[in-house]
Amino acid sequence: xxxxxxGLLVLGIGLxxxxxxxxxxxxxxxxxxxxxxxxxxxxxxxxxxxxxxxxLQLNFxxxxxxxxxxxxxxxxxxxxxxxQSLNLVLKKNIYNYLYHPKTPIIILVIIIVYWIxxxxxxxxxxxxxxx
Amino acid sequence: xxxxQPKNYLVESILVTVFCCxxxxxxxxxxxxxxxxxxxxxxxxxxxxxxxxxKKWMNxxxxxxxxxIVLYFLFVALTIGSLAFLGGDx
Numbered sequence: 455x456x457x458x459x460x461g462l463l464v465l466g467i468g469l470x471x472x473x474x475x476x477x478x479x480x481x482x483x484x485x486x487x488x489x490x491x492x493x494x495x496x497x498x499x500x501x502x503x504x505x506x507x508x509x510l511q512l513n514f515x516x517x518x519x520x521x522x523x524x525x526x527x528x529x530x531x532x533x534x535x536x537x538q539s540l541n542l543v544l545k546k547n548i549y550n551y552l553y554h555p556k557t558p559i560i561i562l563v564i565i566i567v568y569w570i571x572x573x574x575x576x577x578x579x580x581x582x583x584x585x
Numbered sequence: 586x587x588x589x590q591p592k593n594y595l596v597e598s599i600l601v602t603v604f605c606c607x608x609x610x611x612x613x614x615x616x617x618x619x620x621x622x623x624x625x626x627x628x629x630x631x632x633x634x635x636x637x638x639x640k641k642w643m644n645x646x647x648x649x650x651x652x653x654i655v656l657y658f659l660f661v662a663l664t665i666g667s668l669a670f671l672g673g674d675x
Contacts, residue, residue: 485657527603534596555625558618
């Protein structure tokens with residue numbers, strides 16, 4: 455178990471350095487999205503590698519240009535960690551909306567609507583596509 | 586009904602969806618939704634089962650993502666390395 459964690463840590467640090475120094479837009483040895491490579495359709499995760507590079511370079515507008523859901527994912531992660539740690543450390547009992555029956559359905563709808571919209575090749579929808 | 590709600594893996598599933606492996610992440614979100622809805626209806630056993638399914642899909646997404654990325658960069662490194670070794674032009 456410890457070896458696995460160490461491996462993941464090394465892998466994480468390695469990938470952080472890789473995505474910090476190399477812009478996936480400029481080189482072509484990064485893995486392509488299999489859906490985009492085969493069909494030409496953007497998936498909801500397309501642009502995440504380029505967004506990771508922009509985030510590590512602290513270019514937040516660049517992140518938004520690649521993938522708006524990237525911030526959405528980070529926001530959900532931050533909310534979850536904040537609520538859980540407040541409840542644990544300060545012994546509070548804040549309700550975590552991620553456990554509300556409707557939340558996963560709303561999130562699923564957001565992802566699917568985003569998926570459809572970013573594939574419409576006309577303004578203003580095409581700003582949702584990665585570039 | 587004083588049992589705690591099983592972990593729904595919603596956050597993990599969203600991250601898997603956005604950062605690598607869409608189909609696994611979507612399956613994870615669907616099971617996360619079942620955890621929440623079944624628990625709110627008092628079906629603890631069903632919620633627990635959905636929680637296990639959500640975890641399974643989330644794990645597969647994570648594992649396949651890591652394996653694909655590692656294999657990919659290994660392949661690229663080997664290609665570049667062998668081309669350099671052979672004195673090829675790349």
